[in-house]
Amino acid sequence: MAAEKSIGERLWATAIWALVTIFILNFTAMVATVVINSFGTRWFNAWLPAGFTTRWYESAWNEFQLHDVLIVTFEVVGAVVLLSGLLGVPAAYAMARRNFPGKQVVVLLFLLPLLIPPITFGIPLATVLYQAHLGGNMSGVILANLVPSVPFVVLVMIPFIEQIDPRIEAAARVFGAGTGRLFVHVVLPLLAPGILAALLLVLVRTIAMFELTFFTAGPGSQTLVVALYYAVYAAGVRAGQSIDAMAVIYMLTTLVWLLIALRFVDPTQIVTRVKREAAV
Amino acid sequence: MKENVGTLADPTPLRVRLALRDLDGVTLLALPAVLFVVALFIYPFAYGFVLSFQPKAGNWLANYTKFFSDPFLYDTIGATFRLAIPATLINVLASVPVALRVRHLQYRRLLTAILVIPITLGTVLIAEGLLIYLGPQGWFNRVLLMIGVGKIRLVHNYTGVTLSLILSGFPFTFLLTLSYLTGIDPSLEQAASTLGAKARARFVYVLLPLLAQGLAINLCLSFVQTFSVFPSAVLLGAPAGDTRVISIAAYQAAYEQYDSSMASAIAMIMGFCQLIVVVVILFGRSLAYRGAASGGKG
Numbered sequence: 310m311a312a313e314k315s316i317g318e319r320l321w322a323t324a325i326w327a328l329v330t331i332f333i334l335n336f337t338a339m340v341a342t343v344v345i346n347s348f349g350t351r352w353f354n355a356w357l358p359a360g361f362t363t364r365w366y367e368s369a370w371n372e373f374q375l376h377d378v379l380i381v382t383f384e385v386v387g388a389v390v391l392l393s394g395l396l397g398v399p400a401a402y403a404m405a406r407r408n409f410p411g412k413q414v415v416v417l418l419f420l421l422p423l424l425i426p427p428i429t430f431g432i433p434l435a436t437v438l439y440q441a442h443l444g445g446n447m448s449g450v451i452l453a454n455l456v457p458s459v460p461f462v463v464l465v466m467i468p469f470i471e472q473i474d475p476r477i478e479a480a481a482r483v484f485g486a487g488t489g490r491l492f493v494h495v496v497l498p499l500l501a502p503g504i505l506a507a508l509l510l511v512l513v514r515t516i517a518m519f520e521l522t523f524f525t526a527g528p529g530s531q532t533l534v535v536a537l538y539y540a541v542y543a544a545g546v547r548a549g550q551s552i553d554a555m556a557v558i559y560m561l562t563t564l565v566w567l568l569i570a571l572r573f574v575d576p577t578q579i580v581t582r583v584k585r586e587a588a589v
Numbered sequence: 590m591k592e593n594v595g596t597l598a599d600p601t602p603l604r605v606r607l608a609l610r611d612l613d614g615v616t617l618l619a620l621p622a623v624l625f626v627v628a629l630f631i632y633p634f635a636y637g638f639v640l641s642f643q644p645k646a647g648n649w650l651a652n653y654t655k656f657f658s659d660p661f662l663y664d665t666i667g668a669t670f671r672l673a674i675p676a677t678l679i680n681v682l683a684s685v686p687v688a689l690r691v692r693h694l695q696y697r698r699l700l701t702a703i704l705v706i707p708i709t710l711g712t713v714l715i716a717e718g719l720l721i722y723l724g725p726q727g728w729f730n731r732v733l734l735m736i737g738v739g740k741i742r743l744v745h746n747y748t749g750v751t752l753s754l755i756l757s758g759f760p761f762t763f764l765l766t767l768s769y770l771t772g773i774d775p776s777l778e779q780a781a782s783t784l785g786a787k788a789r790a791r792f793v794y795v796l797l798p799l800l801a802q803g804l805a806i807n808l809c810l811s812f813v814q815t816f817s818v819f820p821s822a823v824l825l826g827a828p829a830g831d832t833r834v835i836s837i838a839a840y841q842a843a844y845e846q847y848d849s850s851m852a853s854a855i856a857m858i859m860g861f862c863q864l865i866v867v868v869v870i871l872f873g874r875s876l877a878y879r880g881a882a883s884g885g886k887g
Binding site: 427 | 610613614618621622624625629630637647686687690700709711713715720721724727728731759788810814815816819820823824840843852856860864
């Protein structure tokens with residue numbers, strides 16, 4: 310485009326980069342504060358703590374029963390990932406391959422749980438789950454977390470499936486494969502990268518999903534993020550450093566999976582792809 | 590032979606006729622997911638709506654009259670709007686120039702990856718981090734002190750919650766704006782450039798009209814998210830003071846007073862407020878340009 314840039318344009322560009330830098334700098338500093346505090350002995354009126362120790366991790370592990378909390382977290386997340394895949398992928402396949410009457414309504418049905426924030430539908434949902442004696446335990450937490458996860462898998466998978474040439478499936482049909490065998494032997498292997506990406510994103514989202522878990526969890530079914538909330542809420546009872554040690558453990562569990570997920574998906578691609586499909 | 594009217598006029602079996610309308614075994618694969626969403630999303634919502642008109646005491650509108658006559662309750666709407674509107678506008682407006690710069694960047698993927706991290710960590714962790722970082726002993730205030738501004742109270746008030754909404758909300762609005770912007774055909778902008786349009790004119794007359802749809806959706810999503818702020822308003826704000834948002838009132842009704850009818854009523858009011866704003870934004874959008882962003886023979 311235009312080769313020369315006026316002073317105004319350069320100033321504008323600099324201002325924008327400054328804005329981005331300030332944002333990232335502050336965010337990094339915030340994360341660093343948490344990490345440093347979790348290793349610090351005593352941090353008062355200084356740039357850095359007086360000394361460093363790892364004993365807060367031990368005390369956090371014992372005080373917050375992190376062993377049990379982590380097991381609950383992984384059980385909940387594992388169940389949500391598995392069930393949302395089982396429900397979501399076949400639905401996405403049907404949505405991608407068939408133009409049945411009322412499809413627009415079904416798309417809207419899957420969009421709503423993602424557009425409406427969990428706080429708004431979480432309270433009525435928790436009421437219903439408690440009435441069905443599913444609240445306050447693990448099955449309630451899993452069911453509540455599935456509500457946004459199933460539509461998420463469906464909507465992420467539709468463009469992936471549309472990319473696969475339907476002639477491959479037609480060929481399998483010609484050779485006598487039924488819907489079940491077609492799915493297991495032809496569609497699933499081709500979709501593996503897409504399913505992996507969608508399920509990794511569900512995993513990351515479920516670890517960080519606070520509201521729905523908070524509303525439905527009982528004493529024995531808290532996930533890590535809810536336990537962290539209660540710890541911060543009751544700050545003062547425990548040492549701040551051991552809360553931060555727990556926060557670091559939480560960050561590690563989410564970020565590891567995020568980094569794996571980012572190897573398979575470009576976050577900006579999701580919307581763009583859907584848009585291109587819609588435009589055709 | 591059979592008394593089926595369809596077979597007389599139309600000898601094709603029902604199975605085939607349904608298949609012609611794309612209703613066959615494959616379509617049925619969508620059924621479990623649809624039933625799940627109906628059972629655990631539509632039904633609870635309808636149930637909550639009905640329940641909100643069945644209060645513990647009083648006539649069918651008692652929950653709503655109680656909400657709108659008690660300033661401790663109805664003030665939460667104002668408090669939530671005061672938090673949500675500035676944070677939404679800052680996030681969406683800032684995302685446009687940044688996305689305009691970033692889209693041609695070589696390291697776009699790295700930058701988007703960095704910006705996804707705040708979304709992933711979630712509001713609870715951001716609230717905990719900001720409590721120390723922005724606190725009276727935190728690095729932010731130490732820097733302010735060093736450059737001679739003096740200490741500012743940034744946590745347990747309105748500012749703290751706004752900052753946390755920006756920190757957790759901006760990456761999301763940015764990624765959405767960037768997606769919409771990269772979906773615009775670059776040849777449209779090149780054509781404007783060839784015809785001599787400067788950067789500002791290209792933005793105002795070419796990109797902005799094409800981006801309007803995306804920005805409207807972005808505003809809606811971002812507003813709805815910030816309007817339902819909860820953990821950071823409790824942890825980082827003044828939950829009894831000026832950040833007593835509507836979600837706190839709903840939570841207290843449900844889990845402190847065990848009045849699920851009142852809690853459902855507040856949740857419905859919250860949903861209604863979000864709906865109003867979304868309708869206003871989309872109506873405002875409908876007054877502007879509509880058309881394809883993909884170029885070609887439009």
